[in-house]
Amino acid sequence: MTIDDLLADGAPPIAAILRGIRPDEAVDIAAALVDAGLRILEVPFNSPDPLVSIAAMQAAFGDRAIIGGGTVLSVEAVEALHGAGGRIMVTPNTDTAVIARGAELGLELLPGFMTPSEAFAAIGAGARRIKLFPAARLGASYVKAIRDVLPRDVGVWAVGGTGADTIGEWLAGGCEGIGVGGALYRPGDDAKIVGQRGAELVAAWKAAKG
Numbered sequence: 001m002t003i004d005d006l007l008a009d010g011a012p013p014i015a016a017i018l019r020g021i022r023p024d025e026a027v028d029i030a031a032a033l034v035d036a037g038l039r040i041l042e043v044p045f046n047s048p049d050p051l052v053s054i055a056a057m058q059a060a061f062g063d064r065a066i067i068g069g070g071t072v073l074s075v076e077a078v079e080a081l082h083g084a085g086g087r088i089m090v091t092p093n094t095d096t097a098v099i100a101r102g103a104e105l106g107l108e109l110l111p112g113f114m115t116p117s118e119a120f121a122a123i124g125a126g127a128r129r130i131k132l133f134p135a136a137r138l139g140a141s142y143v144k145a146i147r148d149v150l151p152r153d154v155g156v157w158a159v160g161g162t163g164a165d166t167i168g169e170w171l172a173g174g175c176e177g178i179g180v181g182g183a184l185y186r187p188g189d190d191a192k193i194v195g196q197r198g199a200e201l202v203a204a205w206k207a208a209k210g
Contacts, residue, residue, distance in 0.1 A: 003066060003088070003108050003129065006039050012205045013177025014167075015040040015090070015110070015157070016198065017070060019047055020187035026053035027060050029185065032195030034061050037202040042090050042179070044070040045077055051084040058085040066108060075101045082107060090179070092133055094118040099125035110157060110179075114138070116146055119154075129155040131179060136161025140173030147174040164201045168208035 007013055016038050021029060030041055041057060043050045050069055057067045068088030069081040078101045081089055088108040091098060099111050103126030111122045112133040122130050132143060135158035143156055150156065155176030162170065163183035170178050184197050 001063075001066060001087075003040065006066060007176075011039045012037060012202050013157075014038055014201055014205060015042055015088075015159075015177065015179035016184055017042050017044065017090075017159070017179050017181035018053075018185050019044040019070070019181055021053055021185065022048050022187075023052040023056060025191070026057050028191040029189075029194050030057045030061055030065070030067070032191040033198045034065055036195050036198030038198050039065040040088065041065055041067045042070040042088065043068075044090075045073070045081075046071050051080055054081070054086050055084045058087070062087070068107065072098060072102075074098065078102050078105065078107070090131065094122045094125075096121055096125040099127055102126070112159070116149060119146065119150060123151065123154055128153065129157060129176065131157040131159045132175075134160030135170070135178075136166075140169045140175070143170070143173040143175055164197075164204035167201070167204050171205075171208050 016033050043053045066087045068086035070090035072089050072091050082105045089102040091111040094113050102109050109127045110129050110131050111127050112131050113119045119130055157177045158170040158175045159179035162178040162180050185194050
């Protein structure tokens, strides 16, 4: 299963960023999000025992969702993510060695960029999707501008300050999807409230796409 497969199947182009999630709550929160319709789940590596959470979520929902790690900053972290069964690798920056290793291991890649130069570096290293970060600081008009020079088959995702209230703007601006962190999950939130926020995000996406 790939992101292309999920999107072709009608899944929302929304990545749930679960920064700070603990292994003891990971499966319950993942269940709430999958039930809400979200099928791309990211556990940042600066969370408590992220590989444990990723492995548990993958075992429970790997047949229905793409699960992996974020804030991946080194080749060693890429290899650890792959070893835990992670399927998607998200980075906050454009480290071509990290991106290339992820591509070699067959991971779905979503490296971070801000400038066109960084975007093309990520694409050259093997990325077919890139994330604009921090997106809210730049705005959807920035995406419209850089889309003119990016390859048409490269998807741009907006991350950082995104949520249900802005997903329509990002999609209209040329983004393929968005990643949502604090507006969806913060440490201490229970599965019920996270699931409700996930359902609101999916509803906003459906309304935005008409």
